[in-house]
Amino acid sequence: MELNNLHTSLHPPTIPLSSLQCLLPHTLSSFINTYPSLAFIMPTWFRKGIERGTIITLDQPGRSRWQILEKLNENDFQLWEAEYNRGERFSLGVTKLRCRDLRDHKEAFMRIYLQVPYRGTEMDDADTRAKQATTLQPRELLAYEDLTWHDLGFTPKLLGSKTSTQDKWGPVPGGYAVYLVWEKVPGVRLGTKDGSNVFWALDHAEREEIRLQFVKNFHALEAIGYQNDTPALSSLVWDKDSKTLYFIGFRHRNKAAGPPRGIVPDEKWIAYYELAKPNSDAWLKEGWNQDTTEWKW
Numbered sequence: 169m170e171l172n173n174l175h176t177s178l179h180p181p182t183i184p185l186s187s188l189q190c191l192l193p194h195t196l197s198s199f200i201n202t203y204p205s206l207a208f209i210m211p212t213w214f215r216k217g218i219e220r221g222t223i224i225t226l227d228q229p230g231r232s233r234w235q236i237l238e239k240l241n242e243n244d245f246q247l248w249e250a251e252y253n254r255g256e257r258f259s260l261g262v263t264k265l266r267c268r269d270l271r272d273h274k275e276a277f278m279r280i281y282l283q284v285p286y287r288g289t290e291m292d293d294a295d296t297r298a299k300q301a302t303t304l305q306p307r308e309l310l311a312y313e314d315l316t317w318h319d320l321g322f323t324p325k326l327l328g329s330k331t332s333t334q335d336k337w338g339p340v341p342g343g344y345a346v347y348l349v350w351e352k353v354p355g356v357r358l359g360t361k362d363g364s365n366v367f368w369a370l371d372h373a374e375r376e377e378i379r380l381q382f383v384k385n386f387h388a389l390e391a392i393g394y395q396n397d398t399p400a401l402s403s404l405v406w407d408k409d410s411k412t413l414y415f416i417g418f419r420h421r422n423k424a425a426g427p428p429r430g431i432v433p434d435e436k437w438i439a440y441y442e443l444a445k446p447n448s449d450a451w452l453k454e455g456w457n458q459d460t461t462e463w464k465w
Contacts, residue, residue, distance in 0.1 A: 224236065276350060
């Protein structure tokens, strides 16, 4: 199945609770009593069009075709109109996919940003929902464009992107649908978000080698004004064969801005990223004497 315009196959979720706000209270109560399992269901905006085997075509920086292998996650950031008017980000759905390039079959990651209607307007007619249409340039896309241009050698490269608009069948006709694909770097992720990790199972010599690479690469990344989203082992990938420590996770485009906040010792960054285990919380306090003799390395 080839798909050039994903949003043509996307449809609003089946009456999420928020869309029932317009019903009379007793009607809403009756609905929830009849279908209690629906009361806490989060909307799913990507019901169709991203099935395994689907091919999505991107057009930047040149034409590329990507086959979907797996849906990894989905996030719902749907807003009430009042929240949007207060400047509280955008009303959107986001999904992350594992995919592969049809030319060389190398695996990569894809993220899709899709504008979704304000809460309570999901069942409005298409013309009414179309009045909500706006544009979006995801910070993640900007970050990968910057990092690819700088070509530091230890961050994922942007492999393709596409900015398009939804057709009349989309959740918000004329609204944005933005795709980006970035490199799946080689190596092993040093930690997971659930707290388990690989790093501390390595021998001491390899851990020390990783820390040396960390300090070097961290400062190179900082020099171009970037940090990755989360200081943690889960944000680091170690390729033992090439001795490369990759920094991953730039969805929020954490750029250094404003006046310098003072020099943070390397030992602190090492601890923040869980590459060392302090024996107390003294290192978090102002005036720390930088004594790391009791730390686990």
